[in-house]
Amino acid sequence: MSEAQLHYGCPTSTYKFTSPAEDNIELGVLDNIQWKGQLFLVSYGIRIGIRVNESTVLKELSNYLPPGWESSTSPIVDELYSLIMAKTLDSCDTHGYYQLYRNQEKLTETTELREALATLDSDLRLQIGIAVKDRLFVHAGVVGWQGKAIVIPGRSFSGKTTLVAALVKAGATYYSDEYAVLDANGLVHPYARPLSIRQDEGQGVKRCSVEELGGKAGIEPIPIGMVVHTQYRSGIQWSPTSISAGQGVLALLDNTIVARLRPEFALPILSRAVADALCVEGKRGEADEIAIALLN
Structure with missing residues (x-):
């Protein structure tokens, strides 16, 4: 500034x-x-x-x-x-x-x-x-991998930033730890703000650039390749199940800011966004382990 x-x-x-x-x-x-x-x-x-x-x-x-x-x-x-x-x-x-x-x-x-x-x-x-009228904001973490987006819908305290950070450290391209920003065609645009990484209890949140994690931010809009509907649970083994595109849309819609205000705007975009995506859900354990699994 x-x-x-x-x-x-x-x-x-x-x-x-x-x-x-x-x-x-x-x-x-x-x-x-x-x-x-x-x-x-x-x-x-x-x-x-x-x-x-x-x-x-x-x-x-x-x-x-x-x-x-x-x-x-x-x-x-x-x-x-x-x-x-x-x-x-x-x-x-x-x-x-x-x-x-x-x-x-x-x-x-x-x-x-x-x-x-x-x-x-x-x-x-x-x-x-x-x-905003020409973009759809969905609460989600997003990384790019092999030209497609991995989208992790979830609100605050769902663990999405921790998982995004682990994916970036594992080689994925950073798009956002807060919003998947979709255009009318369902492509995901970068929203590469500093990551808000929660510290140990009582230490608050550390704002961390993607470069500090050894990664880089995406530049171009990309299609969604995978929707990962997950939440952290200590000690659990990652064993995801496939869900339908419709269920993937609902997972994204549940985290869409204007879902109730403008469903007629949101639903067509989300449907286009997940049309060719793999959608999975399941509880996850440590972020480092699931990051490796998602990128392989």
């Missing part, structure tokens, strides 16, 4: 929402804050504004933006995020904390900047996945 992409001291009144109803919202307390920096960006056609009252947090921000984002100079936004650093006096000690808002909704309040930024990252991805 270069200095040219940031605009300092911009008053609230320069922001305009695309929705007239949003544009007329009484800004209240946010209107009285002196904003020290801001960033306009576009991701998948969705226009985002992010403003901060402490410019030092901007150096951390770039690590939490969506893959492939582009800077913008337009103050017209679909979503406006406000990250506030505040201080409170408690027993003669001054404590800092962070508040994050999307438009007028408070998303989190925390003493940890990284927690606030992680919430921004998560909510920003979700809002883009809902609003």
Whole structure:
């Protein structure tokens, strides 16, 4: 993120929402804050504004933006995020904390900047996945292998990032640990954000680039070759069973952001996506073992 992409001291009144109803919202307390920096960006056609009252947090921000984002100079936004650093006096000690808002909704309040930024990252991805019109976002890990995608549908805590990391270490090409992004033809596009690898209990999440794992990210869209519907269970032997293409579609649909909002959009894309794919399901043990099995 270069200095040219940031605009300092911009008053609230320069922001305009695309929705007239949003544009007329009484800004209240946010209107009285002196904003020290801001960033306009576009991701998948969705226009985002992010403003901060402490410019030092901007150096951390770039690590939490969506893959492939582009800077913008337009103050017209679909979503406006406000990250506030505040201080409170408690027993003669001054404590800092962070508040994050999307438009007028408070998303989190925390003493940890990284927690606030992680919430921004998560909510920003979700809002883009809902609003985008020409892509379908499915919660899934994705790697490329021999020109085709291995897609592992699953929400948070399902173990998909751990499995994706193991597949990358075993030689697969990294596409995403969070979303399978499908176009109208059912091809999977890269969404190569840093992997969010969970550490031991109490140590949180480590954001890790694919290069740190010794791998590389995919560039081109590819067809799905395999759908792996699985969850981790300690000590279990990997013994998958084949499922039908229809069951594969349902596994993906269950993890599709707009499944209930726009099923008429999602179902045809998913059907095309798995038409020539092998679909399997089963509980898995350690990620390193299943990674070797899937690539052989």
